[in-house]
Each structure stands twice: as structure tokens, then as C-alpha cells.
Amino acid sequence: MDEVELSEAEFLAGYDPGAYPGVGLTADIVALTLIDAELCVLLIKRGGHPFKGCWALPGGFVNVDESSVQAATRELAEETGVELFHLEQLGTYDTPGRDPRMRVASVAYLAVLPEAVGATGDDDAVAAEWWPVGELDELELAFDHARIIADGVERISAKLEYTALATSFLRAPFTMGELRRVYEAIWVRTLHAANFRRKVLSAAGFVVPAGQTRSVGRGARVETFCAGAAVVLYPPIVREVHQS
Amino acid sequence: MDEVELSEAEFLAGYDPGAYPGVGLTADIVALTLIDAELCVLLIKRGGHPFKGCWALPGGFVNVDESSVQAATRELAEETGVELFHLEQLGTYDTPGRDPRMRVASVAYLAVLPEAVGATGDDDAVAAEWWPVGELDELELAFDHARIIADGVERISAKLEYTALATSFLRAPFTMGELRRVYEAIWVRTLHAANFRRKVLSAAGFVVPAGQTRSVGRGARVETFCAGAAVVLYPPIVREVHQS
């Protein structure tokens, strides 16, 4: 077949991209935040087929000139009005048949937003709402989104141990108690306040004192902190899985 | 537009998949093994354009009726002749322009194989070879494969700490020294043999005694072990990043 040796330019000029059947590429976002000390995920009520009326992750098709991470950033900014948030790739879901319309590969992203971000449905959706992850069993979720959300929650739960991600759930300045409640909400357990404080302060660069105090509840005025420069925590804030 | 309310079946019957421009979906594999106490990655010398003559990760287009993980499994089995190996999704790389032929989203997989697996080039390739990851600077790598390999090596390095993945590099039964050399090769450092043994044995389910001994080098006969049932290690085998 290839009797004549082609240069790369000549090869590309004669190349027909249509020879391979393409798949749809979408970016879906597991956006997490804390509302009233509960871990919540942003969901959209689908207004069109398929899975009409079910709840689904925000997301959509990736444009030809953008990457999936750019698509995820764009979609989430449209949906929440927030410009700054933590975003990382969660995984790709591409089982044949997961979308009844066509072959679709969905690159899922995990986003972490500070509390009290408004959710406003855009044109495609009839409603966007934050749902506590503990109450998703009662919901009909579209596609394989239940699995994607579960993977996202597991990821965030694990990353709290060895990264400074918890601060992404908060606005600076925050108190040590607020930071502790991030961990408690996600790990669904109570933590020892005194030991937690010591562990956080001993993790270099996790938080830095904001130099202010704040009155909280009916307790004494308490110190506030801002996120430090550390991305990875050492020593980690270990989840005490193996308690007695 | 949508004046008549359609059922999902009616909607799907009238749906045109060609309305969305599809992208090429490929599965690429970062296959790692240990050869002579060096971490090596399987590479294919490309016989065709683009990047003709460069080294690339094994992989290829995902068939319409298979998932990307099935495609990765198939490709790697063809390439190495091995049926059993650890395989996990590494991430998806879909920046526009990363493949000059067309828009391609590549789902990268990380595979771990025991030593001494033959590499045999298949039809598409002129050569398949294991390359030490420390020597990749001297190689011309195709596409963004250098980045993908770097991500894979980082992933395996991190997962050695808290998972039992190291045993996937070995065939049972193995000695404690062989297991230690897996860690030493990947972390590029020496470990304290006595403390390493204690840590491995204290991680529940990491290894189980094979009940045999073996003569190794000019030392005494040593105990051998098999992989245990544990996937996650507790306590973890910590990389002593923060040594004095």
C-alpha cells in the first residue's frame, strides 16, 4: 500500500479524519460544597430526553476548540457564577450504552466550592440545586451519574487526609472549628477538637493565622486562619479508620 | 420547536447522532515492570505517520462495541502475551491539537506487570521494547506521551505507600528482599532492610508466608511470601520524605 515514502506533511494532507467513527465527548462536573455542615453536590433537573425529569450532573459536550477541563470550567462558572474553585479530573466513563443517544465518553471533573454559592439553572436546565450526598438514594439520577458522584465523594474523602483541599470549602478567614467541621461532614464522624487543632498546626503550610479574632456562638473570641501555601500535607491529617 | 411532547422512545427514534462532531477515542497504556532493579515502561517504535520513528505508548483506537478499559486490556495482552496484570485508569488527555490528524481524546491506563515479560511488536509496530524510565530523556517520545508516563510514574510511586501494588511487580513466591527492591527501584532510594521487614509484616494482609525458603546470593536460606488479600495497607509503608 505505502509504496511511496510520504513526509509527515504529505501524510496529513491526505489524511481523512472521517475514516474513524467518532464518539461524543462530554465534561461532567461533580461540584461539592458544604451547606449546613452537610456535603452537597450540584445537580440539574433534566428538561429534555433522555432521562427527562431525572437529576443529573452539570456538564455538556466539549466544544471542538476547547479541552474537557476548559469545558468543565466554563460550564461550572455558568452554572454557579463562581469564577474560582478547585477543579481536578476525576475519571472518564465510556462504557458503550451509557448514553442511549450515541457513544459518549464523559470526562468527569471534581470541583470544590466554598459554601453559599447560588445555583442558577441555565437555558438547558429547568432547575439547579445543591443536594446532600446522603440523600441521593431518594433521587432518580440520570446515566451512570450515581456512580460518578460516589467516586467523587470517595476521592475527596481520601484527599482530605494528605492534601490541603479542605480549605477550598471555606472562605478566608475561617476558624479552626469551621475547618474541623469540613472534615467531620465529609468523614461523617466527630473529631477531637484539641487534637485536630494540634495536627492542623503541625502540618507545615496548611493554614496561616489571619491575625484576627471572631466571636462565634457563645464562646470566647477565636483565632482565624487563611489557607497556607501547602498543597500536600505533612504530616497528614489521618482519618482514624482503625479506632477501637 | 418542541411543540409536541415526545416519549423517550420517540425522541431517540428521531435523534441524529451525526449532529455532534465526534472525536477519536483511544486507549493508551503506561505498562510498568521491573527489569534488573530498574523501573521500565513499554514503548512502541512508530512505523507510520505522525511521529514516524518516535517511541510511543502502546494503545490504539477504542472499538465501537468496547469500553476503553477493554481496549487497553486487549492491546496490552496482544503486546505482551500476558493475561493477568494490574490495570487502572490514569487519566484522560484531550487537549485540542495533541494529535495532528484529528481531535483525539486518549484515556490513559496504568498497568503493572511482573518482571521478564516478553515484548513482541504487533502488526502496527516495528518494535516494542522496555525502556528504563530514567533514560527517557534520550528518547523522542510521540504526542504528549512523556507527560503521560511522568503522571503514571508519579501515581505508582504514591500508591506504593498505601496500597499493596508492589506485589504486582513480582511473581509469587518472593522474598522480602525482592519486595524491598521494588520500593527501592521506584522510589530511587535505599531502605532500611530490618525496618522495612517489620513495616511490611505489620501491614495486615499485605503478604502471607509462602511456607518455603530459598537460597539467595551467598546468604542464608530466606523465607518467601505471597501477596495477601489486602488492597489498601494499614499502616502504610511511608516514604520517608522528611528525613533529616
Place this chain on the structure above:
DNA sequence: TAAATAGTGTCTCTAAGACACTATCAT
């Protein structure tokens, strides 16, 4: 003044890291 919050002191116990030592066997 009572309750709720943050924050400190300190005790116990476990585990990590270091080092010395023993055991065994190929060369």
C-alpha cells in the same frame, strides 16, 4: 450564671528510625 466554644497541658502508648547483633550459606 450557665452553656458553649476555643485553646493548653500532659499522660500513655504505639510506631518509626537507627544501630548492634546473630544466623546461615555461597564462594
Place this chain on the structure above:
DNA sequence: ATGATAGTGTCTTAGAGACACTATTTA
């Protein structure tokens, strides 16, 4: 015999978890 390997004993130090206690301020 020597040297290389596995494997044990044990010491020091750091950190986790638990508990008691203090401090402060609002309801």
C-alpha cells in the same frame, strides 16, 4: 574464613489519642 544476605533485639524520639483543665463571651 569471608562476605553477603536475612532476620531479631532494643533504644530513642515523635506523634496520636485521650482526658482534664482554663479562658472567654453570649444567651
